Amino acid sequence: MTQLPLLTVSDLRTYFYTGAGVARAVDGVSFDIAAGETLGIVGESGCGKSVTALSILRLIQRPGRIEPGSRILFEGQDLLTLDDAGIRRVRGNRIAMIFQEPMTALNPVFTVGDQIAEVARVHASASRRDAWSRAVEMLTLVGIPAPAERASQYPHQLSGGMRQRVLIAMALVMNPALIIADEPTTALDVTIQAQILELLADLQQRLGTSIAMITHDLGVIAEVASRVVVMYGGEVVEEARVETLFAEPHHPYTEGLLHAMPRVGRRQERLAVIPGNVPPPTAWPTGCRFRDRCAYAWERCEREHPPLYHIGAGHVSRCHLADEPERRTPKRTAATATATAVSVGGGPA
């Protein structure tokens, strides 16, 4: 790529200082997002993907802290060095975020239109009337029927799908360069999910917005992402173009995720699972963090923390199998390990 990426996250570390110890929720994550592309960030709950998203906009609150040494470069600035006023100018304006639970993400005592209009009032100093008409415009854009009437309604009067559209409308008001969507469809049922994804894809095409799509659902990734980052244990464990990831996954975790996905038309006696549980972020295992659940692990995996190996063009994987591919022979069977079903395509994160 000759063009500079829109967003560069470099060695991001976000730690939570709790009574139970230091939780290293995000422990050295780096990735780029180019202008106009959709990056998928996928992983199960506890892997740090949501915390990564919140860190980009510096929405981490006590007892969490973004560690020094992390850098988030956006439009020529390091977001982590901005003062309070500076980061507020970015939030909702250049980078907007869509949250997971449309039920609770909207303030119940203000009208929907008011909440959308607020973005214009905060960032463009728009008058009440101008901000309101912009809000109605946004509601039209996201495909809500009778937008002028809906704008005067309160969140509890709208359905879940409509509320999610409102959140998207809120994110689009200032035509941001990047939208971070944190599990935008998880709380919705499947038909609505499809509509929302279609809407996002459509908007991206029309407005050229970059999207960071955070999800645990590989189906969503397959539909909208052009590149994918797989996270586990607070780290990036694999990164590739979406076609490559699905066709030739390298990291055993990615492999497991793909196998766990039930596929229509395939006869299956039992669902494949990745055995074991995600370790707690206060105590990541030494060496490779996935080794206790990995079918191929050997003693090197316990001793040496794997770096990101270069596999192919734009494809990296944090696994020693890149170095010793002959070791790719399964040592454990599903029957001898406790099962943790990786929720794919339908369960909450």
Added chain:
Amino acid sequence: MRPSRFDAAALHDASVPAQVADGGTIPPARVAWRAFARDRSAVGGVIILLLLAVMAILADHIAPYNPRALLDPIRLKNVAPSLDFPFGTDQFSRDVLSRVIHGARVSLAVAFLSVIAAATVGTAYGAIAGYIGGWIDSAMMRFVDALLAIPRVLLLIAVATLWGKVDVVGLVVLLGVTGWFGVSRLVRSLVIGASEDEFVTAARALGAGHIRILTLHILPQVASPVLVAATLAIGNVVVIESGLTFLGMGVPQDTPSWGGLFRDGMDAYTAHWWVPLFTGVALVATVLAANLVADGLRQALSPRQLPAR
């Protein structure tokens, strides 16, 4: 206006029934007990209440003088606090310390008994209303709403005026009869919430009768919030009783009680400040202790406090 003392408001605290209705479970006694024991102010409150209770029970033995004795109406009248009389004497040369100690007996007993009565009546009423539901429930609750709207103090004054002087027993009955409304509302919403719980439906499906469901499944959920409310009410009632006695309509004047001490001391408060002051301290200590204990109980028994497993 004190939500920490006012029955209905504290009892109406939406967070308590909502927590239970949300499917949270009341933590088991052991867990709650440990959480409570760790709360230093709550434990402090319990200690204060226990001390007061001991003081009340052993009043005859602890008090240095007979509370009703006029020790020396000429020379020992209105003595300021001193070594002989740590709380001073009043205008009738009675030792204030002894009167405060004995006063605890009456005030605490009245509060305790009337709160128990009110809690019992209120729980029964609210449980029936909540369990039966339908128009009976609406009617019962509308009745309670009306009763709640009548300011308690005015109601007490009205009844006291109409029925003549009340003795201590009468006072307990009166306070009990006017204090159950808030509890019934609380219990009713708890029972409604619990009735909709799935394990109640399951029990019913298994053929359990109404009494069994009420006592085994629903009432345990009700116990903790009612306990919190009752603790708050004790502090509240002590003050109301003192206030009524202060106005002249509570405990008969010859019996030492905190309100009575206030009344006696009111006439010459500027010159003889020690009577209202020490009585007030005792009163405030009681209320404060009750509030601390109630707060501690509420935190310890709160379903939200359970760590996620």
Added chain:
Amino acid sequence: MRRFILRRLLHGVAVIFIATTLSFFLVHLAPGDPFSSSLESLATDPRVLAARRAAYGLDRPLAEQYVRFLTRLVTGDLGPSILAAGPAEDALAAAIPNTLVLMGTALALGLIAGVALGAWQAMRVGSRADRAVDTASLVVASLPEFWLGLLLLLLLAGKFRLFPTGGATDYMHDLMSPGERIVDRLRHLALPALTLALLSAASIARYQRAALLDVLPQDYVRTARAKGVGERQLVWRHALRNALVPTIVLVGLSLPALLGGAVFVERVFAWPGMGRLAADAYDARDYPIVLGATLVGTALVTIGGIATDVLHAIVDPRVRSR
């Protein structure tokens, strides 16, 4: 919204009706009647008493008495007052405005101070200042009104002579200029209102702080932050509006207790309000005034309750459809 108000009004009427009926039965369950135990009655010829009883219809069946009671009530006739030597309703009518002024002032002051304090605390939760204020408000909220009143009276009026020691007006009030009169009234209002306001503020602050701490971690606050809204706006516009809701509910429910507190405070400061009148009426065994005060008190509380419910619906739109 209109339907909501209508429903609440009907509910209020029902409440007042039930309370009135209860009062009636309360009177008639009591031993004796208005004429049997006042000192005056004891000295009067029994035949005259019998005639008076007949005049008041006390020898008629209960149902008929009840109807008479209701009809008299509608016209505002509460009966003769022994204390005031005139119609009870006149005595009450003179006293009610004073109580309203006292309660209204106390409520307004307490609400403003309490909400501001609670918000101030929530923004600094965990700090030394927060914890200090928390302890202070717990202690203040636990104080009995008459004790706090006495204390303030002792200190500010007695020792430091900053305020008068009682009553609503100075005995030279009518000779003062209009400006002086206002100052005089305010000086007399200050201590009793302050007593009630302090107590209100303390408990509202505690409640408001807890409510805000509940609201601040909510998702919608995070959404607002992600939109670029500043911290101060977050608290005062987004969070507070939600946190005010339980406080409004609380205020509505506490009105009966506030009135009860006013009774004691009026006694301590000799404030010529309804509460003091009721307490004096007890001493004089004046039924009509005592009952009248109870009914008026109930009506005031009910109206206040409707007002707070409407306010609640204004602030929280989810309530309107219930």
